[in-house]
Amino acid sequence: MTPIRVFVTGGTFDKEYDEIHGRLFFKDTHLHEMLRLARCRLSVDVSTLMMVDSLDMTDADRARIVESCRACAETRIVITHGTDTMSETARALAGARLGKSIVLTGAMIPYAFGSSDGLFNLGSALSFAQVLPPGVYVAMNGRVFAGSRVRKDRTTGVFEEAP
Amino acid sequence: MTPIRVFVTGGTFDKEYDEIHGRLFFKDTHLHEMLRLARCRLSVDVSTLMMVDSLDMTDADRARIVESCRACAETRIVITHGTDTMSETARALAGARLGKSIVLTGAMIPYAFGSSDGLFNLGSALSFAQVLPPGVYVAMNGRVFAGSRVRKDRTTGVFEEAP
Amino acid sequence: MTPIRVFVTGGTFDKEYDEIHGRLFFKDTHLHEMLRLARCRLSVDVSTLMMVDSLDMTDADRARIVESCRACAETRIVITHGTDTMSETARALAGARLGKSIVLTGAMIPYAFGSSDGLFNLGSALSFAQVLPPGVYVAMNGRVFAGSRVRKDRTTGVFEEAP
Amino acid sequence: MTPIRVFVTGGTFDKEYDEIHGRLFFKDTHLHEMLRLARCRLSVDVSTLMMVDSLDMTDADRARIVESCRACAETRIVITHGTDTMSETARALAGARLGKSIVLTGAMIPYAFGSSDGLFNLGSALSFAQVLPPGVYVAMNGRVFAGSRVRKDRTTGVFEEAP
Numbered sequence: 001m002t003p004i005r006v007f008v009t010g011g012t013f014d015k016e017y018d019e020i021h022g023r024l025f026f027k028d029t030h031l032h033e034m035l036r037l038a039r040c041r042l043s044v045d046v047s048t049l050m051m052v053d054s055l056d057m058t059d060a061d062r063a064r065i066v067e068s069c070r071a072c073a074e075t076r077i078v079i080t081h082g083t084d085t086m087s088e089t090a091r092a093l094a095g096a097r098l099g100k101s102i103v104l105t106g107a108m109i110p111y112a113f114g115s116s117d118g119l120f121n122l123g124s125a126l127s128f129a130q131v132l133p134p135g136v137y138v139a140m141n142g143r144v145f146a147g148s149r150v151r152k153d154r155t156t157g158v159f160e161e162a163p
Numbered sequence: 164m165t166p167i168r169v170f171v172t173g174g175t176f177d178k179e180y181d182e183i184h185g186r187l188f189f190k191d192t193h194l195h196e197m198l199r200l201a202r203c204r205l206s207v208d209v210s211t212l213m214m215v216d217s218l219d220m221t222d223a224d225r226a227r228i229v230e231s232c233r234a235c236a237e238t239r240i241v242i243t244h245g246t247d248t249m250s251e252t253a254r255a256l257a258g259a260r261l262g263k264s265i266v267l268t269g270a271m272i273p274y275a276f277g278s279s280d281g282l283f284n285l286g287s288a289l290s291f292a293q294v295l296p297p298g299v300y301v302a303m304n305g306r307v308f309a310g311s312r313v314r315k316d317r318t319t320g321v322f323e324e325a326p
Numbered sequence: 327m328t329p330i331r332v333f334v335t336g337g338t339f340d341k342e343y344d345e346i347h348g349r350l351f352f353k354d355t356h357l358h359e360m361l362r363l364a365r366c367r368l369s370v371d372v373s374t375l376m377m378v379d380s381l382d383m384t385d386a387d388r389a390r391i392v393e394s395c396r397a398c399a400e401t402r403i404v405i406t407h408g409t410d411t412m413s414e415t416a417r418a419l420a421g422a423r424l425g426k427s428i429v430l431t432g433a434m435i436p437y438a439f440g441s442s443d444g445l446f447n448l449g450s451a452l453s454f455a456q457v458l459p460p461g462v463y464v465a466m467n468g469r470v471f472a473g474s475r476v477r478k479d480r481t482t483g484v485f486e487e488a489p
Numbered sequence: 490m491t492p493i494r495v496f497v498t499g500g501t502f503d504k505e506y507d508e509i510h511g512r513l514f515f516k517d518t519h520l521h522e523m524l525r526l527a528r529c530r531l532s533v534d535v536s537t538l539m540m541v542d543s544l545d546m547t548d549a550d551r552a553r554i555v556e557s558c559r560a561c562a563e564t565r566i567v568i569t570h571g572t573d574t575m576s577e578t579a580r581a582l583a584g585a586r587l588g589k590s591i592v593l594t595g596a597m598i599p600y601a602f603g604s605s606d607g608l609f610n611l612g613s614a615l616s617f618a619q620v621l622p623p624g625v626y627v628a629m630n631g632r633v634f635a636g637s638r639v640r641k642d643r644t645t646g647v648f649e650e651a652p
Binding site for chain 1: 164197200201202203204205207271279280282283284285286287288289290291293294295302303304305306307321322
């Protein structure tokens with residue numbers, strides 16, 4: 001079984017509700033729990049690179065994501081990422097020409113709030129990562145896009161091919 | 164966007180709890196609700212062929228599944244199916260050599276009971292169906308198997324390559 | 327804070343889905359988890375007396391429930407019970423004239439399947455148990471009934487006053 | 490069956506996740522859905538007075554709550570309310586001496602995020618409202634407090650008797 005690396009960067013996926021202050025925040029990733037509940041039998045290694053809202057992601061953060069993808073032993077990689085700037089990170093990765101199959105995914109609803117789209121997207125991303133040729137991809141809503149030609153429609157929240 | 168046909172046959176995916184009689188039963192499929200919650204943006208058409216526990220599936224049922232896959236216009240197909248005899252149906256489909264990409268999937272826990280594996284597997288199956296070449300496959304637990312060489316380990320509930 | 331004793335006897339509340347055999351079964355009670363998620367701050371002690379479908383409950387089981395209620399130090403007691411024979415157990419307890427406030431409750435949907443009525447009924451039963459005078463009661467669907475004058479309508483699943 | 494009036498004022502109970510803007514907001518109350526899932530069989534009438542975070546509740550809002558409680562035909566009332574200023578509203582109601590049984594309740598986790606404490610507290614509040622004598626009460630975490638002598642510990646989020 002080809003090993004898959006999962007890099008966690010935060011995003012809606014991992015937002016939680018802080019019941020003392022009544023606001024959303026990041027604590028630990030839910031990826032381990034999601035993979036367990038999904039009864040996932042892949043050889044997956046999860047590393048948390050950062051836990052940020054993707055609107056707060058800096059160029060340095062993106063450089064770190066690119067370097068982590070380059071440095072890891074695996075050639076098949078899934079990155080969980082906030083949806084707002086997922087396209088920017090995808091373009092940064094595409095520009096780096098790493099020769100690996102890299103799939104970015106995310107969620108519209110936090111997993112902790114009973115997110116159905118997070119589980120669905122995670123299953124989707126791990127599947128595309130296993131079979132797509134080297135390249136950078138965005139897997140959202142069941143669809144897969146070339147990482148260099150995708151954008152999120154901010155009004156509808158839907159990913160689409162960039163013109 | 165390539166259209167995908169989903170054939171529903173029942174299985175754990177769609178089992179519900181009958182609160183009057185305290186037992187499990189089948190009513191309607193949850194596929195539509197699952198696709199909606201997953202915010203799926205694929206062009207998917209869902210048809211219910213039958214609603215049975217796969218242990219009760221007959222040869223006639225399997226013949227009907229094969230014929231439905233042959234007859235539909237789509238060349239990319241996902242079949243939701245009970246896990247107990249999923250391998251048998253996969254072999255029947257493989258034997259029919261339909262020249263389509265057909266992915267069988269299922270769940271260990273009913274969706275109505277908060278199934279995480281159902282949503283994960285559905286995301287996985289719809290993704291494999293989009294990119295794999297013509298053939299019959301089983302997508303379970305994040306993995307994908309050739310339909311002619313897969314079996315379920317009845318003691319652990321895990322799918323594995325058949326010897 | 328008046329201490330409350332919770333006696334667990336099984337019933338729909340605690341049914342789980344056996345994913346290997348595809349059927350419902352009993353393992354451990356979910357009461358501890360339910361109280362934790364409900365952030366319950368009462369002084370509650372939980373004891374499991376038995377884990378049975380109430381249709382399988384024997385006279386010996388009922389005698390044991392009565393004796394446990396008599397023997398415990400607490401004067402305020404909640405009993406989780408299958409709904410099918412909850413009225414019979416309530417009558418057995420009422421006949422024993424224990425001089426304690428005893429509230430039976432249950433659920434129509436197993437907690438493990440995302441039961442909303444289990445959590446609602448548990449909150450209800452623990453509240454009635456704190457304030458009602460000595461006697462035996464059934465708390466279901468937000469309502470409270472005298473234990474000696476209640477029955478379940480088997481066709482609708484609804485509890486009502488017995489004629 | 491004594492009719493119960495439920496007044497909705499917002500609070501954590503009814504917060505939702507806005508998937509386009511990634512923040513919490515109020516839309517419609519979840520009370521109807523909660524009562525339905527709880528299979529509640531009480532005669533309950535739900536009115537939404539306002540949908541606000543209780544930190545934003547004004548004196549005019551509190552006056553409106555008091556007047557609504559005075560004006561309604563029912564003598565048994567449940568109010569869903571944000572936890573942060575629930576004690577203030579309880580004191581305002583207690584000062585009005587309405588001669589009705591009024592129970593305030595809330596949740597630490599939004600219902601839409603799979604809140605267990607919301608359902609538990611709702612079951613609890615509706616039960617206390619049926620049996621407690623005229624007065625103002627706060628029902629949280631299974632406990633009930635006199636409305637004139639309760640406060641929320643802001644560091645732990647727990648309600649306790651005010652000194």
